[in-house]
Amino acid sequence: MSQATTTFSRVRYGLAPWARIAGLAVCALLTLGPVVWTVSTSLRTPAEAFDLPPRIIPADPSADAYRGVFDQLDVWLLALNSTLVTALIAVGQMITAGLAGYAFARLEFRFKKPLFALVLATMMVPLQVTVVPVFLVLKSMSLTDTLLGLIVPAFPTAFGTFLMRQYFLGMPKDLGEAAMLDGAGPWRTFRSVYAPLAAPGLAIVGVLAFNYHWNEFFRPLILETSSQNYTLPLGLVSLQGNLGTGSVSVVLAGVVLSMIPAVAVFVVGQRPLREGITSAGVNR
Amino acid sequence: MTDTQVPDTQVPAARPRSAAPPAAVPPPPARDRGTRLLATLFLAPTIVGIVVFTVLPIVGSVVLSLFRWDVIDSPSFAGAANYGEVFGDETVLVSFRNTLVFMVFAVALQLLIALTLALAVNGRMPVWLRSVFRSAFFFPLVLSAASISVVMKYLFNQDFGVVNWLLGLVGIAPVPWLTSENAAMATVVLVYVWQQFGFSFLLFVGGLNNIPKEIHEAASLDGATGLRKHLSVTLPLLSPTLLVASVVGIINALQVFEQPYVLTNGGPGDSTRTVVMVIYETAFEQLRFGEASAVGVLLFVLIMAVTALQFRLSRRFVHYQ
Numbered sequence: 001m002s003q004a005t006t007t008f009s010r011v012r013y014g015l016a017p018w019a020r021i022a023g024l025a026v027c028a029l030l031t032l033g034p035v036v037w038t039v040s041t042s043l044r045t046p047a048e049a050f051d052l053p054p055r056i057i058p059a060d061p062s063a064d065a066y067r068g069v070f071d072q073l074d075v076w077l078l079a080l081n082s083t084l085v086t087a088l089i090a091v092g093q094m095i096t097a098g099l100a101g102y103a104f105a106r107l108e109f110r111f112k113k114p115l116f117a118l119v120l121a122t123m124m125v126p127l128q129v130t131v132v133p134v135f136l137v138l139k140s141m142s143l144t145d146t147l148l149g150l151i152v153p154a155f156p157t158a159f160g161t162f163l164m165r166q167y168f169l170g171m172p173k174d175l176g177e178a179a180m181l182d183g184a185g186p187w188r189t190f191r192s193v194y195a196p197l198a199a200p201g202l203a204i205v206g207v208l209a210f211n212y213h214w215n216e217f218f219r220p221l222i223l224e225t226s227s228q229n230y231t232l233p234l235g236l237v238s239l240q241g242n243l244g245t246g247s248v249s250v251v252l253a254g255v256v257l258s259m260i261p262a263v264a265v266f267v268v269g270q271r272p273l274r275e276g277i278t279s280a281g282v283n284r
Numbered sequence: 285m286t287d288t289q290v291p292d293t294q295v296p297a298a299r300p301r302s303a304a305p306p307a308a309v310p311p312p313p314a315r316d317r318g319t320r321l322l323a324t325l326f327l328a329p330t331i332v333g334i335v336v337f338t339v340l341p342i343v344g345s346v347v348l349s350l351f352r353w354d355v356i357d358s359p360s361f362a363g364a365a366n367y368g369e370v371f372g373d374e375t376v377l378v379s380f381r382n383t384l385v386f387m388v389f390a391v392a393l394q395l396l397i398a399l400t401l402a403l404a405v406n407g408r409m410p411v412w413l414r415s416v417f418r419s420a421f422f423f424p425l426v427l428s429a430a431s432i433s434v435v436m437k438y439l440f441n442q443d444f445g446v447v448n449w450l451l452g453l454v455g456i457a458p459v460p461w462l463t464s465e466n467a468a469m470a471t472v473v474l475v476y477v478w479q480q481f482g483f484s485f486l487l488f489v490g491g492l493n494n495i496p497k498e499i500h501e502a503a504s505l506d507g508a509t510g511l512r513k514h515l516s517v518t519l520p521l522l523s524p525t526l527l528v529a530s531v532v533g534i535i536n537a538l539q540v541f542e543q544p545y546v547l548t549n550g551g552p553g554d555s556t557r558t559v560v561m562v563i564y565e566t567a568f569e570q571l572r573f574g575e576a577s578a579v580g581v582l583l584f585v586l587i588m589a590v591t592a593l594q595f596r597l598s599r600r601f602v603h604y605q
Binding site for chain 2: 017020021023024027028030031032034035037038041050052053054095096097099100102103104107108109110115118119122124125126127128129130131132133134135136137153155156157158161185186187190211214215216217218221222232233234236237240248251252254255258259262263265266270273274277278
């Protein structure tokens, strides 16, 4: 970063620095504005909700909207469903990607190259192209309208496997060779030498999985037909209603509630998240 | 683990060999066997999962697209009839046109905004300020596209939305953002770009950091300044990043669903109906699985074609250091 600072401080811009920073500030406001508006409107009474100019600090802050969300939606159930789905997928992906990534990076076996090419190729395949057959496969296993039907197909992760392979390749080879010389078998070498070093890489896989699946909409929309299996995004869209008849403050209070875990991960896991996103170009 | 395999490897060595020359294929040491067993176990979940949930479904999509099937009756072979129907269906054709129009505007805007902001953020400023900007631009990425669209539906409301109020301050008449055919697509693009530009932004920031500073110094010595320097020095050096950002941006844009589904539900008319919306409606609302698969296969072909075209064009424009 400091290197970049010196690089670009030497670049002369057409704009004065203060104008450039002011421009950036306006863009940051436009980016965060909708989020600020959402939070502040969720704290207003429905009558005040559409006041223009919008009051950033509500004149008469009220938590009524939040009570309204709990009245109209089974928030706890939705949150439980979302948490279950997201957590199990994140853990599942960390396991499958960690194991497969290690195999591709550090083990020798037949068909290694074609198998890795297969994994990479599936990164290109959009979910929507395979959705009908996947739905039928799940139906034949009676997994439609279950949370398990949402969880299991998300376990294999081509991108996570690729990321973990790179991660294990980045570790010094001597470590494993030393362990082998000391008589450790392949499993011991993995278990006691490499696996303990993999935590930061696994964190990237986990945080990306969390971010993607907490917010996921398309697969739940198709799979979950009964409302007791809804995840938070499905519940929120149903709260607004097709004609937008839901009360604004209540809908926005729901949005704020569903944002909390994502924001928490943004604050705590910003680094792994950023590294994950930049490391190749995630197919979201 | 190795202990149990030692006897195994001794067996082939002890057995008299008649046909093959003894030294040609040495028996694998115990460790190699253990390695292969471990590799099989480690790969099984990923490979089986990918085969069951991606590879076979692709084949399944192609096969299904040749059948007529509504789940209730048993499927009947239809040959290319589904494709014929799809190509004759005005809604499907419009959805492909909409998706392409959306892709062009969304990706162009996303890359332009992201590149401008990445260059600006890399200019001279306090470190804390830079990280504030960086976090701000990246923040929308962690939110759900569905709930953001719910929020935006209020902000873009013609009569009481904040967007029209802001425009009113500078004397612009209220725009029917969600209710007129022309404006609706623009709204979907804006909402999508608002959430997605942070992704390209992060890629560009990373790419700019990788440009060696000697190159800029050399350019400055040669008298290049400002915009001129960006056009002739920074952009070519950034071109590999631009390629990644545009390839991923295009693949993602061709799959747009949440924003039009929540904001406009494809309307007014069919003006914002996208290909993925058509797949969803055909398969899961009308239960026409054959036709839906045919549309899916066409989308796949389109994505492959556009990506291949990009890599072809990129040979001329992308410079690797």
